[in-house]
Amino acid sequence: MGNMLDTDTFLSENNRKDVGIECLVLPVAPQANHRMRFSSSGKTSLAMTPEEAVDWIGDLLKGGKNISAVEISGPGDSLATPELTFRTLELLAERYPGIEACISTIGIGAEECADRLAAAGVGHVTVEMYGTDPEILKKIYAWVRPGRKTIPLSRVTEMLVEIQESAVKSLVQSGIRVNIRTMVFQGINDSHMAGLTAVASAYGADSMEVIPFVIKDDTKEGASAACSAETLDAAVREASQHLAVIRNVTSVIRPPSMNTGGEQAAVMPRASPQRPNVAVASADGMDINLHLGQVDRMLIYGPREDGLACFLETRPVPPARSGEERWSALAAQCLHDCFCVLVANAGEAPRKVLAKHGIKVIVSSENIEGMVDVLYHGSRKKGRCNA
Numbered sequence: 001m002g003n004m005l006d007t008d009t010f011l012s013e014n015n016r017k018d019v020g021i022e023c024l025v026l027p028v029a030p031q032a033n034h035r036m037r038f039s040s041s042g043k044t045s046l047a048m049t050p051e052e053a054v055d056w057i058g059d060l061l062k063g064g065k066n067i068s069a070v071e072i073s074g075p076g077d078s079l080a081t082p083e084l085t086f087r088t089l090e091l092l093a094e095r096y097p098g099i100e101a102c103i104s105t106i107g108i109g110a111e112e113c114a115d116r117l118a119a120a121g122v123g124h125v126t127v128e129m130y131g132t133d134p135e136i137l138k139k140i141y142a143w144v145r146p147g148r149k150t151i152p153l154s155r156v157t158e159m160l161v162e163i164q165e166s167a168v169k170s171l172v173q174s175g176i177r178v179n180i181r182t183m184v185f186q187g188i189n190d191s192h193m194a195g196l197t198a199v200a201s202a203y204g205a206d207s208m209e210v211i212p213f214v215i216k217d218d219t220k221e222g223a224s225a226a227c228s229a230e231t232l233d234a235a236v237r238e239a240s241q242h243l244a245v246i247r248n249v250t251s252v253i254r255p256p257s258m259n260t261g262g263e264q265a266a267v268m269p270r271a272s273p274q275r276p277n278v279a280v281a282s283a284d285g286m287d288i289n290l291h292l293g294q295v296d297r298m299l300i301y302g303p304r305e306d307g308l309a310c311f312l313e314t315r316p317v318p319p320a321r322s323g324e325e326r327w328s329a330l331a332a333q334c335l336h337d338c339f340c341v342l343v344a345n346a347g348e349a350p351r352k353v354l355a356k357h358g359i360k361v362i363v364s365s366e367n368i369e370g371m372v373d374v375l376y377h378g379s380r381k382k383g384r385c386n387a
Contacts, residue, residue: 023102024060024070026053028088030363031080031344033108034144038185038213038225046362047075049351050088054095061096069100071126076365079109081345084363089120097121104128104181106160107167108146114170125171126179126209127164131189132199134158139188165203172204180243181209184235185225193238201242208239209246269360271376275339277302277312278375280368288364288371292346298334301372309376327353335359342371 030047048056060067070092072078078085085103092101103117104126110117117125130140134157144156146163171178180200184190197208212227227235239245271277279298281290300312318329327350335341340360351361364371 024057024067025074026056026070026072026088027074028053028072028084029074029076029078029081030084031365032076033080033146034077034106035142037140037142046364047084050084050091053088054091057092057096057099067096067099069102069124071102071104073104073126077105077108078103079105079107079113081363082109082113086116086120087348089117089122093121100124102126105167106144107164108144108160110167111163111170114167114174114176117171118174118176122176124177124179126181127168127171127205128181128183129164129196129200130182130185131192132161132164132196133192134161136189136192137161140185165199168200168203168205177207178203178205179207179209179246180205181211182239183211183213184227184232185213186227186231188225190227190231190235191238193235194241197239197242205243207246208243210236210239269340269362269375271303271339275337275358277338278309278372279315279335279338279341280372281341281343282368285368287367288342289344292341292343292350292361295343298341299368300338301368302337303376309372324349324353326350328357330354331357331359340375342368 026048027046028048028050057067057070072085072088089101092099101120101122102124103122106128110125110127131137134154137157137160138153141153141157141160143150143153144160145151146156146159151159168178168180180197182189182193182196184193189196193210200208210232212229212232213225215226236245278301280288280301281292281295282288282299283290285299295317297317298315300315301309302312304310315334318326318333320326321329330350331354335354335357338359340362341354342362342364344365345363346361354361362371
């Protein structure tokens with residue numbers, strides 16, 4: 001498989017060879033199961049495939065890095081698409097058994113996966129918890145989706161509290177150490193730290209990572225929730241009453257696909273004269289929400305004469321065939337002029353077949369407009385036509 005990162009440039013510009021990496025983030029989780037009210041409105045990060053992520057580890061090791069642990073985290077939730085997470089863990093165990101494997105999650109699906117995670121060699125899970133009071137969580141989350149259906153926020157925050165309790169307890173029971181990662185939002189959950197850590201400790205967690213919420217240039221809303229140094233200090237003091245607090249996490253490397261700035265262009269598939277268009281699997285024309293195997297038609301987006309990216313047409317998908325022939329027919333008959341296809345999920349077999357035809361499969365749960373803008377412009381921009 002070709003390397004998706006310009007690793008030599010990344011190493012020379014961002015890392016010294018004699019510095020070890022305490023934790024390397026592997027973004028192999030494409031699907032989100034929640035969204036924060038204060039999420040960024042800027043560039044959309046793309047997930048690596050498990051194979052690309054493990055290849056990247058090899059490149060870093062060849063460059064002289066010492067990697068002691070990896071964390072499967074982002075751009076979605078590691079347990080929203082568990083098979084991709086377990087495929088990554090399988091590859092890690094095969095190729096780099098000496099590297100500790102960890103994951104981060106908000107906990108949805110953790111109870112069901114706890115024993116399997118332990119069997120896969122995961123010794124440490126970070127559960128992201130911002131409170132144990134549903135009313136506080138309503139102010140932090142825009143939505144949470146435990147399954148396929150969207151549940152009203154008033155009910156789902158109550159469910160999340162119960163889900164996270166079961167998640168932590170199940171992970172601990174399976175022999176996995178649990179760290180709680182919380183973000184401090186001033187005026188929202190900052191005075192809740194003692195209560196949160198007391199509950200998390202009772203569940204069996206053994207540490208807490210405390211992070212301040214900061215305003216970025218592309219933050220949608222929430223300037224009043226930015227955490228001051230004084231508020232953070234107070235939150236740490238409260239949290240430390242019940243758990244060991246990890247305040248400053250150092251030596252964490254995130255790949256360019258999770259950063260902003262020019263590096264992101266290195267991991268984006270790009271249009272070419274032969275393949276100028278993007279195919280989208282969508283049931284409603286708004287969000288990327290269909291599995292590749294479920295699609296009976298593709299929405300095709302591409303540039304018009306003035307360069308703006310627009311919806312062009314709907315194309316039927318060829319009748320299902322068996323094995324590799326099915327995906328080769330899809331590439332030839334439906335995606336012949338597309339450089340990538342946006343889907344909610346896809347198996348490994350179609351990914352490999354389409355890649356042979358020069359078509360990148362991108363798994364995402366974003367809205368179509370945002371992802372199309374990212375692919376053609378490198379960020380979400382105003383002015384894209386809709387028809």
